[in-house]
Amino acid sequence: MVTGALGTGLQVIAVALGSPLLVGVMRQVRARLEGRAGPGIGQPWRDLRKLLRKEPIAAHGTGWPFRAAPLLVAGTALVVAAVVPLVTTVSPLDGVADLFAVTALLALGSVALALGALDTGTAFGGMGASREMAVLALVEPTILVSVFALSIRVGSTSLGQIVTATVEDPLAVVSPASVLAAVALAIVTIAETGRIPVDNPATHLELTMIHEAMVLEYAGPDLALVEWASAMRLSIFLGLLSSLFFPVGIATAGAGVLAVLLSVLVLVGKVAILGVLLAAGEVFMAKLRLFRVPELLAGSFLLALLAVAASFFLA
Amino acid sequence: MGLWRKIMRTGRVAEPAPARVPGEAPSKAAELAGSVQIRHVDAGSCNGCEVEISSAFGPVYDAERYGARMVASPRHADALLVTGPVTRNMEMALRRAYDAVPEPRLVIALGDCARDCGVFAGAYGVAGAVSDVVPVDVEVPGCPPEPEAIVAAVRRLTGR
Numbered sequence: 001m002v003t004g005a006l007g008t009g010l011q012v013i014a015v016a017l018g019s020p021l022l023v024g025v026m027r028q029v030r031a032r033l034e035g036r037a038g039p040g041i042g043q044p045w046r047d048l049r050k051l052l053r054k055e056p057i058a059a060h061g062t063g064w065p066f067r068a069a070p071l072l073v074a075g076t077a078l079v080v081a082a083v084v085p086l087v088t089t090v091s092p093l094d095g096v097a098d099l100f101a102v103t104a105l106l107a108l109g110s111v112a113l114a115l116g117a118l119d120t121g122t123a124f125g126g127m128g129a130s131r132e133m134a135v136l137a138l139v140e141p142t143i144l145v146s147v148f149a150l151s152i153r154v155g156s157t158s159l160g161q162i163v164t165a166t167v168e169d170p171l172a173v174v175s176p177a178s179v180l181a182a183v184a185l186a187i188v189t190i191a192e193t194g195r196i197p198v199d200n201p202a203t204h205l206e207l208t209m210i211h212e213a214m215v216l217e218y219a220g221p222d223l224a225l226v227e228w229a230s231a232m233r234l235s236i237f238l239g240l241l242s243s244l245f246f247p248v249g250i251a252t253a254g255a256g257v258l259a260v261l262l263s264v265l266v267l268v269g270k271v272a273i274l275g276v277l278l279a280a281g282e283v284f285m286a287k288l289r290l291f292r293v294p295e296l297l298a299g300s301f302l303l304a305l306l307a308v309a310a311s312f313f314l315a
Numbered sequence: 316m317g318l319w320r321k322i323m324r325t326g327r328v329a330e331p332a333p334a335r336v337p338g339e340a341p342s343k344a345a346e347l348a349g350s351v352q353i354r355h356v357d358a359g360s361c362n363g364c365e366v367e368i369s370s371a372f373g374p375v376y377d378a379e380r381y382g383a384r385m386v387a388s389p390r391h392a393d394a395l396l397v398t399g400p401v402t403r404n405m406e407m408a409l410r411r412a413y414d415a416v417p418e419p420r421l422v423i424a425l426g427d428c429a430r431d432c433g434v435f436a437g438a439y440g441v442a443g444a445v446s447d448v449v450p451v452d453v454e455v456p457g458c459p460p461e462p463e464a465i466v467a468a469v470r471r472l473t474g475r
Contacts, residue, residue: 035328037380046350046382050393053346055418057390204387212387219390219417284318 007088007260015081019231020044026279051224059217069116070225076109077232085163086239088251094160117214128213138297146184149307180307187300193234196282242270328374336467341452343419349382354392360399363459364426371462382473389415400432406442413449427458
């Protein structure tokens with residue numbers, strides 16, 4: 001129990017401090033593959049430090065949804081970082097939030113940001129919000145259904161129990177249901193975190209933006225919160241992906257302090273590898289046309305549905 | 316696979332970072348501490364400067380390695396990079412973009428046109444140089460300025 005609490009604390013700290021570094025690593029990988037030198041992996045932290053020192057500006061005519069959105073999106077990301085099994089499966093908060101609560105918390109952050117964008121009343125804010133909602137409407141059911149495929153085997157929607165079951169029987173992952181669920185979850189991870197081919201985090205073209213269009217009016221500390229939160233969401237999704245399908249090194253019930261510390265290192269390594277793969281993959285891809293994005297996401301939903309069906313009939 | 320081979324064969328394109336040009340940095344730049352987000356405002360340029368800006372931020376000169384980054388919104392920016400003489404149509408737009416930038420904010424006037432209207436001085440559609448509309452902190456001479464000069468100006472702001 002003590003190690004569970006320790007693991008949960010460490011995993012929140014690791015996500016909070018490590019996620020800007022993950023973004024830095026991904027930008028650096030991209031820069032190197034493009035032949036550039038790159039600003040170094042600490043640059044996102046330098047950006048955040050500077051943004052926190054800048055003057056906060058609330059755009060003219062905005063109200064409380066605009067001001068509350070950065071706090072909500074960062075707050076929900078921190079809560080999710082505490083409840084999902086990344087470092088330990090025996091988090092004392094595990095009973096508080098199962099799969100449904102985690103998905104709903106992530107959706108709450110997205111919806112808050114979309115409302116904040118609508119509150120600015122600008123053309124791009126509204127456009128970004130409507131696009132984000134279109135993506136969200138396809139992403140959330142896919143996350144739920146693809147994890148269902150894994151939870152059927154365990155008979156519980158608790159993420160901790162699903163991961164524990166995989167740790168006890170690692171070969172259970174090598175099943176058609178798990179493979180289909182993994183592909184579906186990987187696609188929605190890319191869509192939800194706004195990476196190529198669904199969205200381009202480095203774009204300056206307002207007409208092609210999804211996530212970036214929503215945050216155009218944020219400045220200073222608010223922008224720092226939004227950017228920090230989206231980095232945290234990216235690392236949470238990558239960490240969850242690795243915990244669900246490759247839970248090597250994760251601390252289970254009865255693990256000692258040393259195992260928990262080792263688990264943090266393993267988590268950092270796994271997320272870094274996934275991040276490098278994602279960044280390298282982005283170099284080889286162009287962004288999809290916006291009208292093709294629902295097709296990709298519907299395809300991933302279909303895979304998730306097939307995963308659930310396969311887990312009934314083949315397992 | 317073809318692209319992967321090309322990446323491996325090309326390797327690193329970025330030239331080694333040149334020594335920093337000694338020059339006085341604006342006092343506000345110290346607060347930015349190695350991270351400068353730049354919003355480009357074309358106030359009436361002929362696009363000659365834009366070509367040089369994109370090569371300054373391209374793989375060869377790679378201004379991003381010094382901590383500068385182009386952003387999509389003046390709200391995200393620390394510095395406005397203004398090119399061209401300020402035309403009557405862009406005068407109000409430039410003022411509004413400047414007002415949208417949170418403090419501490421800086422303005423870079425890029426190119427001869429931005430500094431003193433260049434060949435467009437006295438033209439009927441020109442409202443004036445950039446310094447007639449918003450306070451300018453850094454000037455980069457040239458028509459158009461070379462990417463090296465743009466990178467040197469950016470490095471004075473980032474301090475890297």
